[in-house]
Amino acid sequence: MEFRKLPPVQEQIMKCVRCGKCRSVCPVFDEIRNETAAPRGHVFMVQMLRDGQVNPRQEVYDRLGNCLLCETCSVNCPSGINVHELNAAARSYIYEQNPSIGKELIFDTMWTKPGLLRTSTKIMSGLQKLGLQSFARNTGLTRMLPGDLPRAEKIMSSIPSQPARNRLRKINRARGEKKYTVGYFLGCGTDILNPNVALATVDVLTRNGCDVLIPQDMKCCGLPHIANGKMDTARLLAIHNIKIFNSYKLDYIISDCASCTSALSRKNMEFLLGGLKIEDEAFEFSDKVMDLTRFLVEVIDIKLPVVNKDDENIRVTYHDPCHLANAQGIKEQPRELLKRIPGVDFVEMADANRCCGGSGTYSLTHYDLSMKILDRKMDNVMVTGADKIATCCPSCSMQLRHGISRHNYKGEVIHPVELVSQSYPKTLPAK
Amino acid sequence: MDKSALQKELVKMLGKDKVLCDELDLMYYSYDSSFLTKLEPANPWAVVMPHSTEEVQQIMKLAFDNNIDIIPRGAGTGETGGCVALKGGIVLDLSTWDEIEEIDAKNMQVILRPGVIHAHLNKELAKYNLFFPPDPGSSQMCTVGGMVANNASGLRAVKYGCTEQYILGLEVVLANGDVITTGGMKARCIKNVSGLNLTKLMVGSEGILGVITKIRLRCWPRPKARGIAMAVFDNLDDAPATVLDVYQAGVLPSGIEILDSSAIQAVNLFKPEINLPEAEAILLFEVDGNPPSVEYEGQVIKEVAGKRARNVEWSTETKRMAELWEGRSITATAAARVRKDGSRIFAGEDISVPLAKVADTLRAIRALGDKYGIKVVNYGHIGDGNVHTAPVINPENPEEVERVMQLVHDIHLLAIEMEGSTTGEHGVGAVRRQYAEMEHGQAWNYMKEIKKAFDPKGLMNPGKLI
Ligand SMILES: Cc1cc2nc3c(=O)[nH]c(=O)nc-3n(C[C@H](O)[C@H](O)[C@H](O)COP(=O)(O)OP(=O)(O)OC[C@H]3O[C@@H](n4cnc5c(N)ncnc54)[C@H](O)[C@@H]3O)c2cc1C
Ligand code: SF4
Ligand code: SF4
Numbered sequence: 001m002e003f004r005k006l007p008p009v010q011e012q013i014m015k016c017v018r019c020g021k022c023r024s025v026c027p028v029f030d031e032i033r034n035e036t037a038a039p040r041g042h043v044f045m046v047q048m049l050r051d052g053q054v055n056p057r058q059e060v061y062d063r064l065g066n067c068l069l070c071e072t073c074s075v076n077c078p079s080g081i082n083v084h085e086l087n088a089a090a091r092s093y094i095y096e097q098n099p100s101i102g103k104e105l106i107f108d109t110m111w112t113k114p115g116l117l118r119t120s121t122k123i124m125s126g127l128q129k130l131g132l133q134s135f136a137r138n139t140g141l142t143r144m145l146p147g148d149l150p151r152a153e154k155i156m157s158s159i160p161s162q163p164a165r166n167r168l169r170k171i172n173r174a175r176g177e178k179k180y181t182v183g184y185f186l187g188c189g190t191d192i193l194n195p196n197v198a199l200a201t202v203d204v205l206t207r208n209g210c211d212v213l214i215p216q217d218m219k220c221c222g223l224p225h226i227a228n229g230k231m232d233t234a235r236l237l238a239i240h241n242i243k244i245f246n247s248y249k250l251d252y253i254i255s256d257c258a259s260c261t262s263a264l265s266r267k268n269m270e271f272l273l274g275g276l277k278i279e280d281e282a283f284e285f286s287d288k289v290m291d292l293t294r295f296l297v298e299v300i301d302i303k304l305p306v307v308n309k310d311d312e313n314i315r316v317t318y319h320d321p322c323h324l325a326n327a328q329g330i331k332e333q334p335r336e337l338l339k340r341i342p343g344v345d346f347v348e349m350a351d352a353n354r355c356c357g358g359s360g361t362y363s364l365t366h367y368d369l370s371m372k373i374l375d376r377k378m379d380n381v382m383v384t385g386a387d388k389i390a391t392c393c394p395s396c397s398m399q400l401r402h403g404i405s406r407h408n409y410k411g412e413v414i415h416p417v418e419l420v421s422q423s424y425p426k427t428l429p430a431k
Numbered sequence: 432m433d434k435s436a437l438q439k440e441l442v443k444m445l446g447k448d449k450v451l452c453d454e455l456d457l458m459y460y461s462y463d464s465s466f467l468t469k470l471e472p473a474n475p476w477a478v479v480m481p482h483s484t485e486e487v488q489q490i491m492k493l494a495f496d497n498n499i500d501i502i503p504r505g506a507g508t509g510e511t512g513g514c515v516a517l518k519g520g521i522v523l524d525l526s527t528w529d530e531i532e533e534i535d536a537k538n539m540q541v542i543l544r545p546g547v548i549h550a551h552l553n554k555e556l557a558k559y560n561l562f563f564p565p566d567p568g569s570s571q572m573c574t575v576g577g578m579v580a581n582n583a584s585g586l587r588a589v590k591y592g593c594t595e596q597y598i599l600g601l602e603v604v605l606a607n608g609d610v611i612t613t614g615g616m617k618a619r620c621i622k623n624v625s626g627l628n629l630t631k632l633m634v635g636s637e638g639i640l641g642v643i644t645k646i647r648l649r650c651w652p653r654p655k656a657r658g659i660a661m662a663v664f665d666n667l668d669d670a671p672a673t674v675l676d677v678y679q680a681g682v683l684p685s686g687i688e689i690l691d692s693s694a695i696q697a698v699n700l701f702k703p704e705i706n707l708p709e710a711e712a713i714l715l716f717e718v719d720g721n722p723p724s725v726e727y728e729g730q731v732i733k734e735v736a737g738k739r740a741r742n743v744e745w746s747t748e749t750k751r752m753a754e755l756w757e758g759r760s761i762t763a764t765a766a767a768r769v770r771k772d773g774s775r776i777f778a779g780e781d782i783s784v785p786l787a788k789v790a791d792t793l794r795a796i797r798a799l800g801d802k803y804g805i806k807v808v809n810y811g812h813i814g815d816g817n818v819h820t821a822p823v824i825n826p827e828n829p830e831e832v833e834r835v836m837q838l839v840h841d842i843h844l845l846a847i848e849m850e851g852s853t854t855g856e857h858g859v860g861a862v863r864r865q866y867a868e869m870e871h872g873q874a875w876n877y878m879k880e881i882k883k884a885f886d887p888k889g890l891m892n893p894g895k896l897i
Contacts, residue, residue: 014827015774018464019764020508024548024571033527034451034480035459035507044462044472045455059455078701078764079774 003093004050007274008085013050015079016043022073022083027355028066031372037066039073039083046090056094061229064090066366068359068373069227070322085271088226095229112219112233164191164198165214172202172212179209180251180299185241185264185289187257188220189394197394200421201256201292207424208300215244221263222272223323227360235272238264242278242285252299253285256292256417258324258393259360264289265328291324293334293392293416304423306342313345316419317386319377319400320353321393334392337416341423350380358399370399371406378403381411390416432497434476434519441477441521444489451478460522461515463507466778467862468515469826475502475516480524484602484610484644487523491642492608494521500890501606503638505545505577508569510777511860513581513637517894523642525576531555532645538619540599541648545576561650564591566686567856568760576643581858582635586759587717589814590685591651593856595634599623602645603633606886616647632881637858638892640885654685654719658729658747659755661707662714662740667691667797669739670712671789674813677716678786680735682728686717687814688759691793693769694810694821698758700768705758710741714813715755759810766808766821775808775821778862779839782846783817783855792849796820796842803838805831817855859896867897 003009022039023029029037042064048054064087073083164186182205190198205212218241222234241264245253255261262268269282296302316338324330331353339346357363357373381389381403389400389411400413432440438452451457454474461472476499481487494501500520507514507526516522529546536559543552549563549570556562567573567585577583579601584593600616600623614630615623633640664670670689677684690698695707707713714736718728725747733743746752766775784792793809800807800822811819820842824831843853843866853859853866868875882889882897 011772014772014825015767017764017767017775017777018462018469018507020464020506020569020572021761021764023506024550034478034524036451036456038459041459044459048458054455054458059453063455078761079767080701 001276003089006089006271008082008271009046009050009089012081012086013043013047015081016040016047017079018044019078022077025072025076027070027072027357027373028068028369031369032066036063039067039077042067042087043081043083046086049090049093056097058094058098061091061094061098064094066369068322068355068357068362070355070359071326072322072355075326082271088231091227091229092231096232112237159193160195162195164195165216167195168198168202168214170214170216172206172214174209174211175206177209178211181211181213181249182295183245183248183250183253183288184212184214185218185221185245185253185255185257185260186214187255187260187394189259189398190257193394193398194415197256197415197418200415200418201254203421203424204296204302204417205254205292208296208302213248213250215248218244221257221260223259223263224360226263226272227362231272234263238269238272238282239278242282245288246281246285250288252290252295253288254290254292254295256392256415258291258321258328258330259395261289261291262323262327267327291328291330291333291392293337294330296417296420297333297336297340302337302340302420304340304342304420311343313343314387315345315347315385316388316390317347317349317381317384318352318416319349319356319381319389319391319396321391321396322353322355322359324392325353334390334416337420338390341416341419343423344419347384347386349384349386351376352380354380356396356399356403358393358395360395363395363399363402374399374403374406378407378409382407382409386411388419389413390419392416432499437493437497437499437521438477440493441479441490444493445479445481445486449480449482449486460504460507460524463512463514464510464777465512465515465860465862466776466826467512469776470832473515473517474519475522476519478522478524480527482528484604487604487642487644488608488610490521490523491604491606494890495607495888498888498890500893501642502892503576503580503642505574505580506548506569506572508573509577509581509860510780510857511637511862511895513858513860513892513895514577515861517861520890520893525642526574529574534559534561535619536561539621539650539652540619541650543575543646543648545574545579545643545646547575549573549575549578556650557653560653562653563597563648563650565594565597566591568763570760575646575648579634579643579646580636580638582856584812584856586686586688586756586812588812588817588856589687590683590719595631597649598630598634599647599649601630601633601643601647603641604644605641606888606891610644611641614647616645621649635858637860637896639882639896640891654721656722656725656747657685657717657719657752658725658745659752660716660718660729660732660736661744661746661755662716662732662736663708663710663742663744664712664714664739665710665741666739667711667793668790670714671786671793671813673714673736673739674789675786676735676738677732680731682718682731682735684716684728684732684814685719686715687812688715688717689713689810689813689818690715690759690762691809693806693808694762694766697765697768697808698762701761701765702754702758705754707758708742714740715759717756762808762810763819763821766810766823769808770806770823770825772825773806773823774826775823776826776835778822778835779842780819780821781817781854781857782820782842782851783815784846784849784851786816788849788851789813789816789818792818792845792851795845799838799841799845803834805835805838807838812855815855816851861894864896
């Protein structure tokens with residue numbers, strides 16, 4: 001769809017009164033401190049693009065790219081502007097005029113084909129052991145990769161050798177009385193980087209009366225593509241996933257990944273597919289999508305077995321992923337879930353809903369800035385003295401793990417569902 | 432000196448991290464919150480981010496020797512184009528220079544650099560049980576330097592007044608590079624009537640006399656208790672009448688704010704959880720002080736306001752108070768929500784009228800809105816007659832823009848006719864100079880002479896205020 005015809009571009013740019021409220025909440029602005037990094041500056045620049053006052057060139061992309069797409073500005077904008085959507089739309093518009101081989105390789109070739117992505121990460125996992133940076137440098141790959149990507153090895157925590165999909169069946173039957181049939185949207189991050197989360201999700205869902213279906217041919221949710229100027233690819237991925245999931249009779253489509261549920265949400269479908277023929281099908285799909293913690297608390301109303309009194313309580317804090325708290329307004333449910341786990345002492349950290357600086361590929365493309373944002377987060381984490389830092393997003397998890405190693409902190413990053421799963425007697429769904 | 436030579440010189444002087452020269456970067460400095468710069472953004476030739484008085488001095492000398500305009504800038508939340516380089520020149524972005532140099536709690540004062548954000552200052556002062564009372568709706572984003580330059584006030588001006596009452600002294604770098612200190616900048620006393628009051632002259636001077644580089648502020652003890660009464664009216668006229676009733680009853684609230692029916696709608700659209708009642712108008716009375724007096728004054732307001740209001744809600748509960756106060760402060764921008772294809776504009780937004788004429792003024796604004804077929808959201812600091820009017824238009828429709836400019840002009844004239852002023856707190860900037868002669872008569876010429884004394888070459892923020 002043409003950039004200028006996109007609903008946010010048509011309807012929202014003019015609503016910005018440049019009040020600056022968004023300056024006071026943006027984590028990137030907080031570091032850079034000049035107007036070029038202000039959310040209202042992004043709105044202004046998108047307007048300049050729309051009006052042809054600036055050309056869609058790489059330099060404009062670089063400025064707009066200095067944004068985590070964390071949506072903090074959007075939820076705080078009194079005027080109702082989805083700043084992140086404008087920014088993402090503009091990135092795609094610019095990208096179309098300035099394609100890059102590196103990005104094509106990553107986002108069109110690798111990241112649209114789950115099998116290839118898994119294989120590539122397997123290779124990465126091998127390369128990690130050798131040292132990715134030296135490999136990339138020696139092969140000239142650095143010149144092809146966007147931004148600081150060659151420094152990826154610093155952040156990519158060790159990649160498990162077995163992705164979740166190799167260890168999970170397509171159909172996982174409810175244990176006990178069946179209440180719901182759910183589709184499990186197993187995102188790339190969980191699949192490849194946090195397979196244990198996927199195993200825990202299936203474990204907890206099946207224990208709580210859900211038949212869990214994992215369509216083998218689902219693809220990436222498209223969020224990395226939106227963030228990297230590949231909206232067209234994101235659209236194709238969305239359409240593919242809608243068709244796949246709508247072909248089953250499902251009560252809910254659940255994901256443990258905040259980024260996936262936000263990408264599959266009605267709001268994002270409106271952004272990607274609003275006005276297209278597929279719109280109704282997209283809404284039918286997205287209206288079933290629900291974050292796992294919300295599902296467990298609000299739909300299942302999960303009750304957990306009492307803990308062995310001899311075990312010591314663990315101290316758990318929670319980091320709000322932007323794609324859950326800002327994009328979907330889900331803040332209470334993960335906390336409530338954690339509080340329901342016997343043996344958990346929940347401790348709130350300061351500014352829990354402040355971005356960790358990970359934001360998908362941002363930490364890879366803007367390493368130094370991302371680390372400044374991460375260090376602020378880690379200060380708040382460490383004050384809590386938590387043993388576990390719970391969060392619901394693979395990108396946040398990866399970033400926080402990196403934060404832990406940067407600061408030599410004792411804690412461990414986990415998804416709340418892992419703790420829930422661990423609170424049951426230990427059996428995992430067999431293949 | 433041409434633009435590129437200037438840029439090179441600035442980079443040499445300050446280092447490249449403190450200077451923006453790229454054309455794209457400069458575009459981001461082409462606006463503030465004013466409607467003027469939304470219509471006509473204007474790029475500077477360079478943006479500099481100085482971090483010491485000496486750096487500011489050097490920049491000023493360079494500009495003075497080469498006849499280049501200087502435009503000081505804080506957070507760019509001003510509504511008058513004040514911090515924008517309308518005809519080129521160097522923008523001094525002072526917002527990154529944000530050290531609080533000293534909190535002298537015993538003497539109840541603080542020394543800070545101009546870029547400190549208002550809300551941050553109060554967060555730090557709270558640690559010492561102190562606060563800086565002026566409370567603009569832009570507290571989370573505006574700089575104290577910008578507040579001094581605009582003599583800003585806000586929601587608590589009723590009891591605590593404007594910024595000027597709290598400035599003990601200033602350090603100012605003048606156009607020729609001279610550094611002066613005014614009032615008690617070098618002293619620690621609170622009272623000081625020695626010499627002509629240059630501090631008061633600098634406060635509200637909107638960057639046309641010099642660059643404020645250091646501020647000594649007086650702080651007040653934080654009140655121990657607070658409460659908010661929300662009075663709901665079915666008749667708009669009853670709201671201003673109730674304000675007078677409350678004063679007559681011997682109560683001086685810390686703030687009295689009004690939201691008319693569309694302002695209520697705007698807040699509810701943005702934050703449904705605040706759940707303001709539908710009404711012609713609501714008034715928010717904030718009282719603060721010691722707990723028994725807050726409770727007593729709250730009850731008096733409840734009783735007095737109850738005579739005209741449909742309902743009065745009294746709250747001392749922290750969460751509800753925060754919601755109501757937030758509801759009021761977001762109205763300025765949330766006003767855009769009342770029209771899907773519209774935005775509020777900051778133009779004609781700040782008139783100030785005598786208390787006894789607020790009701791007539793609100794009625795007249797409604798009539799003007801009807802005359803021009805433009806929705807106007809009204810809210811603001813009714814306790815001191817400072818009404819904020821927010822026309823909501825499609826700013827990309829030239830015909831609407833033309834109509835709204837006539838409306839805005841009429842609103843400004845209305846203020847003068849009501850024996851008020853075109854601006855209660857936002858200032859003159861580039862958008863209200865045309866009314867200066869009407870408002871000040873002969874004094875206007877003396878203002879120009881004063882400007883010349885400080886800035887003989889007319890390089891400081893030209894096209895603003897004077
Ligand atoms: C949503 C919203 C709500 C607002 N509510 C209020 C309110 O309740 N009360 C109120 O009074 N105002 C209000 N304002 C207006 C504005 O926020 C204030 O005037 C504020 O003080 C401006 O500060 P700033 O840092 O943004 O200054 P800028 O907009 O950057 O600059 C304002 C003026 O000050 C000059 N200036 C800035 N810094 C210096 C300096 N160090 N030395 C010399 N000159 C300088 C500039 O040249 C310019 O003329 C509001 C604005 C918005 C957008
Ligand atoms: S908060 Fe919204 S209206 Fe205000 S400047 Fe930011 S984007 Fe524009
Ligand atoms: S999305 Fe986040 S990082 Fe991007 S401009 Fe908004 S607040 Fe800043």
